[in-house]
C-alpha cells in the first residue's frame with residue numbers, strides 16, 4: 001500500500017465543529033489504525049489544510065457553521081480526486097448525505113456513533129481503498145456482472161450502480177425511475193445482492209396488480225376466519241420478506257387506499273394481519289420502482305406526497321438505452337452469446353450494416369426490446385454472421401424505422417414482441433420460399449420451424465425462471481407444464 005506523497009502512513013483530515021468528534025477520531029485513528037490525523041473545526045481551517053497537505057481520507061461533517069459540507073466535498077474532490085471522503089451526518093440529513101455519495105463521497109456514517117463496529121468497518125474500507133489509490137478499476141463492472149448486469153465501457157449506468165452499491169447496506173428506501181425495460185428490477189436485485197440481506201428473500205410486489213381488498217391480505221396476511229373463505233391463517237408478503245428486501249414495482253399505480261396502507265407500514269414498520277390483534281414488527285428494506293414521473297403525479301394529486309417522500313430517500317434514475325451507446329454494443333454481444341451453447345460463444349458476429357442499424361435505433365422498449373430483437377435475429381440467421389436481412393423492419397428501415405408502413409412490429413409493445421415476432425417470421429419464410437431461397441422447400445421451412453419452436457420454448461422458460469428467481473417448480477406451474485418438460489428443454493441446451 002502507498003498513500004499520498006508515497007507515505008506508508010495514511011494521512012487523514014477530520015472536519016467537524018464538535019471538538020469532541022475531532023478528539024475521538026484523532027485518538028482512534030492514530031492509535032488503532034496508525035494514521036496521521038489533522039483536525040479542522042471550521043470550513044476555513046479545512047481549506048487551509050487542503051492547501052498545505054495531501055490527504056488520503058477525509059471525514060467530513062455536512063453541517064459546519066461557516067461552510068457548506070457539500071461545497072467542501074467538491075473542493076476536496078477537485079484538489080485531490082483520490083482522497084476518500086466519508087460524510088458524517090445526523091439522521092435528519094440522510095438525503096444530503098446521499099447527495100454527497102452521488103458527488104463522490106465513498107460512504108456516510110450517522111452521528112452519534114452507536115455502532116462502533118460499523119464505523120470501524122467503514123473506516124477500514126475507506127483506508128483500504130485509499131491504499132489502492134482510489135476504488136478498484138472495473139470493480140463495479142465485475143460486481144454488476146455477478147448480478148447479470150452488462151455494462152459497456154464508461155457506461156452512464158456505472159456511476160448509478162456505484163451509488164447503489166454504496167447505499168446497499170444502509171437500509172434506506174430507494175426509488176428507481178426509468179422507462180420500461182431500462183433495468184429497474186435488475187438494479188433493485190443488485191442492491192439486494194450487495195447488501196447484508198442478500199441471503200434473505202427478495203420479494204417483488206406489483207402494486208398495480210392488486211385490487212384494494214386483496215392488497216391488505218396479500219401484504220399483511222390474515223388470521224383464520226378474518227373473512228369468508230379465510231380457512232386458515234396466512235402470512236403476508238411483509239412477513240415473508242422479513243430480513244430481506246421488498247420490491248414495490250409500479251408503485252405509481254397503487255390505488256389511493258393502498259397508498260395509505262403502505263405509508264402506515266413504512267412509517268411504523270408495524271402492521272396487523274387482517275382480522276389480527278397483535279401488531280407484527282418486521283425488518284424489511286423497501287425499494288420501489290416507477291416508470292411514470294411520480295413528482296408529477298404528486299403535483300396532479302394522483303400520488304400521496306407523504307408516501308413519495310418516504311419512498312424517495314435515495315432516487316436513482318436510469319437513462320434510456322438510446323443514451324447508452326456503449327451499453328447497446330455490449331448488450332448486443334451479451335444476448336447473442338447467451339443464446340449460444342458454451343463452445344460456440346463468440347462465433348456469431350454482426351455485419352457492419354446490422355451493427356450500425358442496431359446502434360442507431362431509438363429503442364423505445366429499452367433493454368427488454370433489445371433482448372427480444374437479438375433473439376429474433378438469432379432464430380432467423382443463416383450462418384455465423386447476423387445480416388441486415390434478419391433485422392426487424394422497424395430497425396432495418398433506418399431513421400427509427402418510421403414510415404416503412406408494412407412493419408409488423410410497428411406499434412407493438414415489448415410485451416407483445418413474441419406475437420409480433422412470430423407473425424414476422426411467417427412473412428419472412430413465405431417470401432423466402434417463393435423466392436426459391438427456402439432451403440429444402442416447404443420441408444426445409446418446417447424443419448427450421450421446429451428449431452424455432454425449441455428456441456421460443458427455451459426463451460419463455462428462461463424468462464419465467466427469471467421471474468420465479470430460478471424456482472423450476474414455480475416456473476413449471478406458471479407455464480402449466482410438468483417440471484419434466486422444463487428439464488427436457490433445459491437439458492437439451494446442455495445445462
Ligand SMILES: Nc1ncnc2c1ncn2[C@@H]1O[C@H](COP(=O)(O)OP(=O)(O)OP(=O)(O)O)[C@@H](O)[C@H]1O
Nearest residue numbers: 148149150179180181182183184185186291367368
Ligand atoms: N444492463 C443489463 N444487462 C443485462 N440485462 C439487462 C440489463 N438491463 C436490463 N436487462 C434485462 O432486460 C430486461 C428488462 O429489465 P428489467 O425488468 O430490470 O426492466 P424494468 O425497468 O424493471 O422494466 P419494466 O418497467 O417494464 O418493469 C430483463 O430481462 C433484464 O434482465
Ligand SMILES: [Mg+2]
Nearest residue numbers: 184185249289
Ligand atoms: Mg420491472
